[in-house]
Amino acid sequence: MQKPSARPSLKNIAEEANVSVSLVSKVLNDRLGNTGVTEVIAEKIRTTAKELGYRKNLSAESLRTGRHNAIGVLIHRHGESGSGLTGNIVLGITEAAREHNQKLILNFFERDDEFIEMSETAHRGMMDGLIIGGALHPDLKNHIFSIQKQGLPVVTIFDQPIHPKIVNVGMDQKLAQEMATLHLLDQGCKSVGTLSTHPERTRGYQKAMKDRGIPIHPNWIQDTGALRYTYQAGEAAVKNWLSSDTLPDGIAAQSDAHAMGIINSLHAGGVKVPEQVKVTGFDNSAFCEYVRPTITSVSQVHEQRGKRTMEMVLDLSKGKNAVHEEVQPELILRGSSRSPKD
Amino acid sequence: MQKPSARPSLKNIAEEANVSVSLVSKVLNDRLGNTGVTEVIAEKIRTTAKELGYRKNLSAESLRTGRHNAIGVLIHRHGESGSGLTGNIVLGITEAAREHNQKLILNFFERDDEFIEMSETAHRGMMDGLIIGGALHPDLKNHIFSIQKQGLPVVTIFDQPIHPKIVNVGMDQKLAQEMATLHLLDQGCKSVGTLSTHPERTRGYQKAMKDRGIPIHPNWIQDTGALRYTYQAGEAAVKNWLSSDTLPDGIAAQSDAHAMGIINSLHAGGVKVPEQVKVTGFDNSAFCEYVRPTITSVSQVHEQRGKRTMEMVLDLSKGKNAVHEEVQPELILRGSSRSPKD
DNA sequence: CTGAAAGCGCTTACAG
């Protein structure tokens, strides 16, 4: 169907505007060096380009410049349970990719060996840079480092940089949990508990409590053990709290599933949320918005992180510099932590 | 960092193997026409290619062949509320893209005008085909059709084809709801209700009931009105059922938020799920797996649809044929519809 | 059965 000839090239513009191909290229790319062009001619070139509906052939540009205008994205999804990490990171990456005219080579993996296999062939010449994120298993560090050593710019999206020389867009987990805890205290809670699963988050909780001068009753911190971030961990914690008569009046959970397990268990036990106990979740999952009460939750701003990561890997691929960054978590306020004054 | 010279080209292989560049190209691409090559030589070429770590320069191939090895993806996310549509479709598309060595040009949109703007420039020469999915607004049909008319292969992911000539990978919504309803009846329910939001789904419910010879009490179908697919629609329906004393013993909801609103409201009213009332959701959202009871739900098999769509658009871009397809929904069985016998 | 040559559309030294 599509006639190849339908697409105008630099040559067509050059003929139409009575100039050379070189000049058209320079004008259209704003690459005139320290000399200038007659504004009249430049304008004429731009106009005819527009008239002809010119769009640069990216393959030709790639071939000539050695750039591919494509960025690889490697996300290890292992253990992701609907936190929306994948979707939201991709959203941000996509936005930046569109702005910068980049194609994407997306790859999601569940198993370490798939990840390793991909990471070893990924750099072989069809992308200008690589974004790596998701679950981080210790084994993967070496692989990631070796890719970068072979000359492909790499930016990671982990909580912490895995290596000083591999640029990372991180998120301060401790600060995130601190924010949630402080919010509960601000809402009038006198005794705040947490479900201990993520060490940094637990530290953030402890810091907030300490800063406000509230001694932590040992029962307030419920270790989730093997239940980790699950709904059942929330149920178990509530059960322990109720049976030991040490139920806090605020709970800064470490996942949204925690929060949901907590809320449902409390309701089942006749305790009202947020009236008697206020709860915050973690991850700002989609369902936080449509359960009742809606769940206040920490957003890891994955979309924003994805966007920054893409921008940084593009900088690196152009020889510019990029340094570690950290994005600020956001607390999304909803019903589960509402106080009468709100 | 990366030395361009580090990457071997056909020329390098040709020199190494003492043959011409043309021959290397033909052998490596299995394009020998009806003539053959000495197997010895072919083998030698393949071996040296491997030794040198040769990988084809895709930009050069693109420039020469006119193919871009890139597929555009345009997803209209309007109204998506965590059904996981975006994420799962992307997962499937990604998988197929990897298998077929395609780059992706991803675009997500929330507003019609963004969608239209993109769809009008999308086809201008950096992709070989376009996948369009997500929310379908009537205005968009013309735009989609005009893209295809301009010569870019298009495959859509909507419930129904929007035009006989635009290949679609559909999903039978009626069948999906029929499956859920039949399942509830099979689990021993005598009176099944639904929340009417999606006309086809409601028809599927009606068909199942009719086929089993169960007359539908008018109250069993609760119109959700403006509440649509929300949690609150589920709450409202339960309220109506309880107050009118017509609560069915099975509810085939039309969204997972419905199901969650229903389950929480029933529990609040002292009705046990699944012991007294069994419930199914729709969309197989991530949270179905980690609330208690877990929620039986219809999967729209988005991942599979995404994969098929990519395969079909690639076929079209190669001049092959492709026809409308429909994928089969799957019912994912979980706790909310469990019967004692399970 | 194998090879020489043209050309896809672009950018970039280089020359004038």
Add this chain to the structure above:
DNA sequence: CTGAAAGCGCTTACAG
């Protein structure tokens, strides 16, 4: 200030 020419790496008629 502007242009002619080379060349990125590949594929494909065409010739032998």
